[in-house]
Amino acid sequence: MSRDKLSQLREQGYDFNIENILQRGFRMFMAQPILSISYTLLIITLQLLFALYLSEVTFLYALFLAPPLFSGFYFVANKISLGERVVYSDFFKGFGVAWAVISIWLIGQILTALGIFALVIPGIYLAVAYSFSVLMSIFGGFDFWTALEESRKLITVKWWKFFAFSLILLAINLIGLFPLGLLLPVSIPVTFYSTYVLFEDLTRDIFSE
Template structure:
């Protein structure tokens, strides 16, 4: 049923305000700034440790753990959106969706990489189009391939504007990294909150009556 509603949404079309997304994401960050900062520092530290001391195996961290840690921001954003109290363990809830998140991340990265190797342009297309894939798995309840496809088809409706948003997110995180990595403490969570807020804005009605998605996850957390 959700797939049919997503098809209706695509046919109807949609738009979004990038400035408004960032304002609301900043508002989310300010609800629990210490928790946001401490979890982000944990992720940065884990990345640095893997790069410095596990050079030959750093890719294993990037593949088997990093996606689930980053996904924690989506679970926290969901609770912020529902007005629920956030505690530090909420950031680790990506681990409870281990196989689905691992699958969608791995296959999505492989397809994107193949796109870059082939003609570059397909890689850029998939890089943008798969931005909702993990969210489709977590809150849409889809398997990894359906999540990738539904993300791709939904974002393709406004791919150009999504590309602008992705570029902005990349730039602010580069700037954050240039500030001795400390800027990432703010820019990294905000990037994930921006993506979540946009996803929720577009799909809230689609998943509201499905027994899955944002509403069901929130009630069970």
């Protein structure tokens, strides 16, 4: 049923306001600034520890820890959107769907890399088109391949606008790198919350039942 509704959404079309999405993503961050910052600092610390002391196995962090860790922002965003109380442990709910998000990340990265090595443009297309894949799995209940495909097909409808949205999110995090990455604990959660806001806007009537 959800796939049928997604198909209908693609056929009827949709639109969104990037500025509005970013503003609401920031407001979502401001609803839980301390927890969001502290959790982001934990992720950054783990990345640095692996880079400095476990560089030989950094790929293990990227493969098995990073996907569920970053997915935690989506679970918190959902609770904030529903007006529910957020606790720090909510950020770790990504580990409850670890296999799904790891599979999505791994297969998505492989396909994107192959696209870049082939002709570059296909890789860029997939990098943007898979932006909703983890959200499709978490809130749509899809297996990893269906999540990747449903994300790709939905985003393709407005791919150029999503491309612009992705560039803005990238720019926000690049700004967060200066000075000394001090703004990353703000920019990282804001980008994930903004992505959730956009996903929820488009699929609210599809996955709310």
